[in-house]
Amino acid sequence: xxxxxxxxxxxxxxxxxxxxxxxxxxxxxxxxxxxxxxxxxxxxxxxxxxxxxxxxxxxxxxxxxxxxxxxxxxxxxxxxxxxxxxxxxxxxxxxxxxxxxxxxxxxxxxxxxxxxxxxxxxxxxxxxxxxxxxxxxxxxxxxxxxxxxxxxxxxxxxxxxxxxxxxxxxxxxxxxxxxxxxxxxxxxxxxxxxxxxxxxxxxxxxxxxxxxxxxxxxxxxxxxxxxxxxxxxxxxxx
Amino acid sequence: xxxxxxxxxxxxxxxxxxxxxxxxxxxxxxxxxxxxxxxxxxxxxxxxxxxxxxxxxxxxxxxxxxxxxxxxxxxxxxxxxxxxxxxxxxxxxxxxxxxxxxxxxxxxxxxxxxxxxxxxxxxxxxxxxxxxxxxxxxxxxxxxxxxxxxxxxxxxxxxxxxxxxxxxxxxxxxxxxxxxxxxxxxxxxxxxxxxxxxxxxxxxxxxxxxxxxxxxxxxxxxxxxxxxxxxxxxxxxx
Numbered sequence: 001x002x003x004x005x006x007x008x009x010x011x012x013x014x015x016x017x018x019x020x021x022x023x024x025x026x027x028x029x030x031x032x033x034x035x036x037x038x039x040x041x042x043x044x045x046x047x048x049x050x051x052x053x054x055x056x057x058x059x060x061x062x063x064x065x066x067x068x069x070x071x072x073x074x075x076x077x078x079x080x081x082x083x084x085x086x087x088x089x090x091x092x093x094x095x096x097x098x099x100x101x102x103x104x105x106x107x108x109x110x111x112x113x114x115x116x117x118x119x120x121x122x123x124x125x126x127x128x129x130x131x132x133x134x135x136x137x138x139x140x141x142x143x144x145x146x147x148x149x150x151x152x153x154x155x156x157x158x159x160x161x162x163x164x165x166x167x168x169x170x171x172x173x174x175x176x177x178x179x180x181x182x183x184x185x186x187x188x189x190x191x192x193x194x195x196x197x198x199x200x201x202x203x204x205x206x207x208x209x210x211x212x213x214x215x216x217x218x219x220x221x222x223x224x225x226x227x228x229x230x231x232x233x234x235x236x237x238x
Numbered sequence: 239x240x241x242x243x244x245x246x247x248x249x250x251x252x253x254x255x256x257x258x259x260x261x262x263x264x265x266x267x268x269x270x271x272x273x274x275x276x277x278x279x280x281x282x283x284x285x286x287x288x289x290x291x292x293x294x295x296x297x298x299x300x301x302x303x304x305x306x307x308x309x310x311x312x313x314x315x316x317x318x319x320x321x322x323x324x325x326x327x328x329x330x331x332x333x334x335x336x337x338x339x340x341x342x343x344x345x346x347x348x349x350x351x352x353x354x355x356x357x358x359x360x361x362x363x364x365x366x367x368x369x370x371x372x373x374x375x376x377x378x379x380x381x382x383x384x385x386x387x388x389x390x391x392x393x394x395x396x397x398x399x400x401x402x403x404x405x406x407x408x409x410x411x412x413x414x415x416x417x418x419x420x421x422x423x424x425x426x427x428x429x430x431x432x433x434x435x436x437x438x439x440x441x442x443x444x445x446x447x448x449x450x451x452x453x454x455x456x457x458x459x460x461x462x463x464x465x466x467x468x469x470x471x472x473x474x475x476x
Binding site: 057060063064067068071074075078079080081084085088091092095175178179182185186189220222223 | 295298299301302305306309312313316317318319322323326329330333413416417420423424427458460461
């Protein structure tokens with residue numbers, strides 16, 4: 001069953017569906033970009049890093065065309081209530097997806113700027129583990145949007161704490177290395193930047209989840225505590 | 239002369255004006271928050287830093303209430319063309335203004351986390367100079383929005399390069415200090431975080447300028463080169 005629409009006008013339905021479909025296509029592109037960025041950094045694959053950077057132009061084109069599509073729908077269809085929230089949610093989500101792409105590009109650039117020896121296996125493992133979590137969050141946030149699944153969105157929101165913890169741990173580890181051995185400073189900073197980029201991607205995934213809850217439940221939850229969001233999501237459930 | 243509106247319906251006019259007014263009030267609040275954050279960091283004033291952090295809740299409340307106001311206008315007035323762009327511009331700008339507030343909070347937190355000796359006068363001067371530039375960019379970006387002045391918006395866009403240069407310089411200086419003296423690492427990182435927060439505030443000011451150009455000229459310029467944006471702004475000018 002299509003959970004997104006259900007209007008008498010079939011073409012209005014298909015316009016709304018298309019907005020969501022395009023967001024998801026853009027999301028899949030950025031997901032791949034992030035996967036490649038992490039892989040490139042871990043493997044030291046400079047060619048793949050270059051590809052990640054080049055993808056950015058494509059992502060930007062998507063953002064602009066989806067934005068135009070949504071503004072056209074607002075102007076021509078005059079959506080209200082849930083439809084309006086859906087369009088607003090798409091408009092806001094493309095912005096976050098685009099910023100995830102920027103961060104992926106940033107990770108790829110850290111590899112290309114690497115002017116020192118490669119990180120140790122243990123350091124790379126830390127990044128890989130954190131990267132897996134963030135990638136999972138991004139996937140799930142897009143899935144929650146696709147299926148308008150507020151409960152799934154809430155589950156993703158809760159994962160962000162783990163990612164924040166990872167960032168804190170990587171930051172502390174690297175500071176310790178840097179304090180012990182000054183030759184580690186440039187390398188340590190690269191690792192900190194990458195971890196910070198991943199942490200911010202987690203925040204963007206969180207935003208996308210908040211938009212799904214906004215669409216499904218009609219309430220802006222972006223500044224609420226976890227308990228308050230839970231209450232919003234549970235409301236109206238049997 | 240009021241450049242923003244001009245409808246037959248006075249109440250529609252006043253609703254649109256109110257959306258912009260509230261954005262500007264929120265902007266002035268965040269501007270003050272940023273000014274205080276920079277001052278607190280420079281002077282080492284922990285009490286002021288606490289105030290900056292507490293302002294955040296107020297900023298968030300503004301964001302939500304303006305968003306609701308804008309969604310109501312869309313649903314009830316069915317704006318088209320420039321009015322719709324204006325509402326979208328307000329909706330997007332409040333997001334950027336809110337993020338400026340987050341960065342100001344971040345700067346204040348750097349002071350509170352300071353567990354080492356204070357930065358040197360030269361280091362603080364660097365931050366102060368960069369802070370002045372960024373504060374000026376933020377003020378001018380809100381002014382450009384208020385007056386729908388695309389030429390001013392373009393002038394602000396051009397300033398961002400200077401801020402990026404400042405960030406690069408502060409980053410390099412601090413890395414050099416850190417390499418020379420490991421006792422400088424924690425202090426150096428605090429300064430790098432503050433400079434990075436300022437650099438990102440510059441990016442948000444840029445976004446706000448791009449929205450003014452979008453409203454005034456009807457074209458999304460966010461991924462264009464400086465020359466391309468110039469051509470958009472100059473178009474239709476005598």
